[in-house]
Amino acid sequence: MYETINLRSAIKLAILVITAILFCQWNGSTLYAQKTMKQKDTLKFENKIVPDEIWRETYVALSHYPELKETPIEFKFKKNIQKSFMQAQPKLSGLFKNKKDRAYFVMISEHIEIEDQVFDVKNVPSDVLIGWIGHELGHIMDYRERSALNMIWFGIKYLTSKTYIQEAERAADTYAVNHGLGKYIIATKDFILNHTHLADSYKARIKKLYLSQEEIMVLIDEIDEEED
Structure with a gap:
């Protein structure tokens, strides 16, 4: 029973870590895209x-x-x-x-x-x-x-x-x-x-x-x- 609880805890922890990593990657990509678009908007082309x-x-x-x-x-x-x-x-x-x-x-x-x-x-x-x-x-x-x-x-x-x-x-x-x-x-x-x-x-x-x-x-x- 104790080993089962530890296994469940380990799985939950692994899921949390993976979720956090994926969120950071997604958030980083989003921020980069936003920064890129903002930079592009500031570099105006005329005609x-x-x-x-x-x-x-x-x-x-x-x-x-x-x-x-x-x-x-x-x-x-x-x-x-x-x-x-x-x-x-x-x-x-x-x-x-x-x-x-x-x-x-x-x-x-x-x-x-x-x-x-x-x-x-x-x-x-x-x-x-x-x-x-x-x-x-x-x-x-x-x-x-x-x-x-x-x-x-x-x-x-x-x-x-x-x-x-x-x-x-x-x-x-x-x-x-x-x-x-x-x-x-x-x-x-x-x-x-x-x-x-x-x-x-x-x-x-x-x-x-x-x-x-x-x-x-x-x-x-x-x-x-x-x-x-």
């Missing part, structure tokens, strides 16, 4: 539409581009973007408006397949994602200075000339680095170039079209010297 999955990284990238504060930009997931993870483009409905009144998309591929390797935006490290977004915002900085006809000509040349693709991509990288995103752009390069499962042909394409890590470091050093 921006941003998916919840990337709001932190988008906020960091946008904070480096004060010129884009009033610019309408919609960050939008897309099932597939050919040969790219992200793509910035003007909204066609506003292409012929005053340059200051244009709106833009940043299309983000939910999944990207490169040489039989499938990447999900949720699996990309935060710094890498910031670098990618910062690069696309660099494209928008470039687009802001172009007339409608120039944008159309830009699109034609981008689709038909690898040399022009290189110029456009290096310009976007340069905008990003000049706006203080150099370390994030390097993180993005590292992610691509040091990913063992990506084909050498794809890595060679990235090396050819974009700024190299060495060139980025030179730009960063030049910026530091100017600030000193």
